[in-house]
Amino acid sequence: MSGDFANLLADLKEDEVIKLTKQRLDSGEDPMKILEDSRKGMELVGKRFADGEYFLPELVFSGELLKQVTEIVKPHITETTSDAKRRGKVVLGTVAGDIHDIGLNIVDFMLDVNGFQVYNLGVDVPAARFVAKVKETGAPIVGLSGFLTPAFDAMKETVEALDKAGLRGKVKIMIGGGQMDDEVRKYARADAYGKDAMAAVTLAKKWTGAS
Secondary structure (H helix, E strand, C coil): CHHHHHHHHHCCCHHHHHHHHHHHHHCCCCHHHHHHHHHHHHHHHHHHHHCCCCCHHHHHHHHHHHHHHHHHHHHHCCCCCCHHHCCCEEEEEEECCCCCCHHHHHHHHHHHHCCCEEEECCCCECHHHHHHHHHHHCCCEEEEECCCCCHHHHHHHHHHHHHHCCCHHHCEEEEECCCCCHHHHHHHCCCEECCCHHHHHHHHHHHHCCC
16 A cells, blocks of 8 residues: 555545545554655655656645645644644755755654644745744754755855854754755755655754754
8 A cells, every 4th residue: 555655646646645545544554654655755756857757847736735645644643742842943944046845844744743843934945044034933953955956055055154143053954855965964064964854853853852
């Protein structure tokens, strides 16, 4: 069923994906497994986009489909952390010049259900907005997302902007997304690279002493 689900999502079969999501929940399956299959489906979408099989409309639609799945699944995830006892604040965003939000939204969701207060700035976020949001919220963690190679420079510029604003010593910065890796982390002078949403959660827990 897992493989079918991931493929149906990648094929953008909206009705079948929603129906199967509800069936799996009704059968008592672990909702986190559905999210994991959703992630696999989105990886397939990302690959098809990179290979030129899919274009922006398909990418946008897949993101909307993912949001529908997560909205159905979210109430079934038991999380004892109340809003008053949030583990920490995280500012998230896809850096300037990049409009990919699939990975961003999965990370947002996973941090949220793991007890973090998330400020998702969306896509194509200029460095100044990250700086302003960190100042406004006092968030100790910043997550920079990007999918394409031009994001490398935008990530570096965002880290530099936080540095110039005197905030670099107060925040931990993680990067993630399509073509990101540890070499990009070094180039951007970020603190860590997370290969997926769970890696982001693990880092956030470690940095807030919640692991």
